[in-house]
Amino acid sequence: MRRVKEEVCEIAYIDKRKVSSVKKKMKPETTMQRLAETFKVLGDSTRTKIIFALSQEELCVCDIANLLGATKSAVSHQLRILRNMRLVKYRKEGKIVFYSLDDEHITNLFNECLRHIEENG
């Protein structure tokens, strides 16, 4: 049996009603993308740790690096990503840049996931 290249949708629907029902409820593409993007930003353990740390204290780059056992450069790169996503904010005091969480929502999200982890082993 020779098969042609698989198309995105080579078959009829199994259940057309269900598919179009869900399709209607589906959020717009951009919303889905932003949703995924937000989760993705939280989905790296360096950033996860940074966010947790900042949920406890306002910290400078150096102290975050010390805390995580990472280089300032690595931390700075990650902080930029968090800054771009508006998850952290900063203030300058002389040479030192202090970072803190910008968004309370993230703490909720974080704790919700933490509960999930801690309950489900």
Add this chain to the structure above:
Amino acid sequence: MRRVKEEVCEIAYIDKRKVSSVKKKMKPETTMQRLAETFKVLGDSTRTKIIFALSQEELCVCDIANLLGATKSAVSHQLRILRNMRLVKYRKEGKIVFYSLDDEHITNLFNECLRHIEENG
């Protein structure tokens, strides 16, 4: 000024008290890793869409593929990842495999993030 290769921690702490205070509150490494892993799984728009779809209806692979405009293969690969993370479960009915969400927690997490997105533009 010649600089040697940057060490993980080349300097003294800026604020030793804060650092050790946060260090004490820090969750264990494995917890942080699982946290990041969980977020990472949600951090891909194909999987995000699958999870959203399954939060509405139990669906077979074919219908998910139709819904997302993806190949069955791509969907199946992603479903395996979700299965491994125990986020979805399935039941077989003849040739057809029906997937559904395994974990209510994920819906909470999802909706929490959705609120965040929709509020913060």
Add this chain to the structure above:
DNA sequence: ATTATAGTTGAATAATTGTTCAACTATAGA
């Protein structure tokens, strides 16, 4: 038995991404 379809899977490919390195800016102090 044969044929068709739902779904899975391994390998390959292309794209993304986290960290390191090196160089840079800016601020503080001597």
Add this chain to the structure above:
DNA sequence: TCTATAGTTGAACAATTATTCAACTATAAT
């Protein structure tokens, strides 16, 4: 002014990963 330090940044590298392709299994129907 000169030196040291906090932090940022671009390029390069290595690792991870999403999708595609092709081949496969299993079930159903003729």
